[in-house]
Amino acid sequence: MTALLELKDVSKTFAGGKVALENLSLAIDAEQPRFIAVVGESGSGKTTLARLLLGMIEPTQGEVRYGGDDLSRLSGVRRRAFRREVQAVFQDPYEVYNPFYRVDHVLRTPVRKFRLATSQAAGQDLIETALRSVGLRPEEILGRYPHQLSGGQRQRIMVARALLLRPRLIVADEPVSMVDASLRATILGSLRRMHEEMRISILYITHDLATAYQVADSIIVLYRAGVVEAGAVEQVVRAPRHPYTQLLIGSIPRVSTERNWVGEQRQPDRSVTASGCRFVSRCPAMTERCVGEAPSLYRVSADHAVACFLQQESAEMPNHELSEVLTQPA
């Protein structure tokens, strides 16, 4: 697979010793667009992953490559191409607007900077089409200041902005967590449509497994800087093998008359060892081996990999094959 953007054995440690990501290899296919969800709690490394992919920070070890070139050493021309092909939607719909300008500013700037239109009218057309495609009416949006619009509207404008450039990849970092539940479907639906109709790859980063299950095709579960489980959503969500994934799914409150929160959840809390499995302090199924040795990924099926010794019957999988597990045909 030729990779549009990839992480090769990337680790990131921040000043002060905090390890945000460890030995992650992930490749975004250049030919076949994919909708991949990255699920994890705060501290799992998912935001660090987003920032590395967008070139906002540099890895401590390993390389981030865009079209084969090291992202941190791109020439001006290549950098522009990178910006054109890789875009983002962020979590906070309030922070991303400069309060000094009307919301038009955030839409006209990319049209101007990337020369997306040959005339003023063509540019206006482009912007209005983009706004309509996310369910907004241009006449209600253009000319307004950010504080005059709701959080949901602002976030949809950001999605419109991302797709103006017709990128190859959109990194969406918690795009709906600060938006009302009733609007989440609309925004995620826009992303899904962009993926299917415009063939854009989406990396959907979230803590919400349920929406990930609904919109994504494959999923990576991160826990404390590493991948614990990955594969097709049907596998990972309906038949999770890693104790952490199972814990996560079991903790999600369901809208059902069935109480799935029955029984007190007693989580074992042991002191942590540096060399063992990252989940050992909370794992109900831990063994001797887990304390001293960290499991690598085991490939339990063509589209399912788990980092747990419980799966040691299956074949061990080198890190860089992670992308294969995510891209098996449905």
Place this chain on the structure above:
Amino acid sequence: MRRYLRRNASLVIGLALLGLLCVFMVVGALTVDTSNAQALSVPALQPPSWDYPFGTDRQGRDLLAVMVAGTPLTLRIGFIAGFFGVGIGAVLAFTAAYYRGWVDSLIRGIADIGLTVPGLLVLIIIAVSLKGTLTVNEMALVVASLAWLNPTRTIRSQVLTLRERGFVEIARLNGMSGPEIIFLELMPNLLPYLAATLVSSVSAAILASVGLEVLGLGPVEAPTLGMTLYWVNFNAAIINGWWWWWTAPLVVIVIVFLGLFFLTVGLDEVANPRLRRAI
């Protein structure tokens, strides 16, 4: 707008005081003969009277003319130096804060060292080493040489917080370059802050220039407020009981500083929304 002005009393007072000065200067320029601000123009040491409402000094200057001619000169020094200070300071601050790294360390280092040296001392040394008499504009540049130090630091810290805001990242994703982000994204948000900094910088510059002039290190020929006070000192006007000589410049200086002070406080409230009480 009017309602806001009613609540921001400081701003109103500041503008009123400075407005008063402007009126004085303009009306004065039209009605008073400013050539009488030069020495040997009128009879000396006259107390205030109808002919000479502010009295005259020992060298035969009409003090009303001196005030009318001198106030704009003092203000000019302050404005030139203040603008220079904030202008240079802002450029350095934005560059240092946005690009970080060695540029930041360098600029910050120079500013920090500069700030620890007593400013007046440096200014005195500069003024003394300049051969010949100073003109008003040269005076302004002398003061400006140090006026950029504090603004660099304060503006830098504002930019440091601002550059972490989400919209800066979006600007990068939109393809904007560093300088574009500085001018188009960061600077507009700092305009109120820059205005407030400018006013306080002008105040500081006026204070520095008056200080130098009182010591006799200013433009000796010009009838600035500070130079007038120098002559007051030189001629022991206080002891000699020529009260009108030092009252006039003192009152004008007090009005200038009060006006600038209230303006700073008022602008501070505009610039810092947290100080505002419920908009």
Place this chain on the structure above:
Amino acid sequence: MSEPILRVDRLRVAYHHPRGAVRAVDEVSFSLRPHERFGLAGESGSGKSTMALAILRMIKPPGRIEGGEVWLEDTRLSGIDDAAIRRLRLAGIAMVPQGSMNSLNPVVRIREQIADALSDHGLHPGRRDLAARITALLGQVGLPPEVALKYPHELSGGMKQRACIAIAICLRPKVIIADEPTSALDVVVQRQVMETLGRVQADLGAAIILVGHDMGLMAQFVDRLGIMYAGRLVEVAPIDEIITAPHHPYTRLLIDSLPSLEHRGGLRGIPGLAPLLRDLPSGCAFHPRCPLVTERCRTEKPAVREIGPDATVACHLA
């Protein structure tokens, strides 16, 4: 049926802006039984947080309680003076406000923060007494005694939130109002905190009002649920009834919009936008977005009607 411990009767709260008054809470009535878990669900702008503050008479200008009554057992809360309502807060009705874990005083140890709450209500136990009391409180919320000596930044999000719950229950209130207590926490910790809250409530024999927007959380935790929209309580019913047979179209759409973990059917949202409270539509506030809208809905505001022993709904079609 026992007497309600808290009764809200046609409460009205408005915010007065120079541009006009905004009705944030519009004639809301409900009652809370002892030991009951009552949920107040709604999206942003629905008025639910204002409702919670109004019960405690903590609405600040430009907001004002315009009408209606709140009764705590036999006490009419609008009829007592400021000193009395202050005594009632924490001792009678306690609140765990939104984002409270971030509002803990960062330079004060947990022990002192609890002691402060006690002393504000005139309780100054001796040192050993206080220590015992604090240890007991922390134990109730599942925190070890060492936490008393820690500063907030030394605790995790879940622990901070549980500390806030400890402060809220230190005077054994009869009613606990929890406003989005777990919104910043991950699902695993959320479950722990909610279980703690439930246990604490059972221990105290108190009633709980859980304010939030997560319907799944409501489904798993509460006995009865009230749905707020544009300042009105559009439906109240036992939770199982709401899940299986909701009466109000908004409730139905809200439940349908939740992503399932069982099968991938795609996501459904609610079309349109929640109305701005200062610019409400005519008639029923939900009518522009309602799939079952009729002519009557556009012109006539539906009254709140009882449709069962425990259920009310505000809809022409129910």
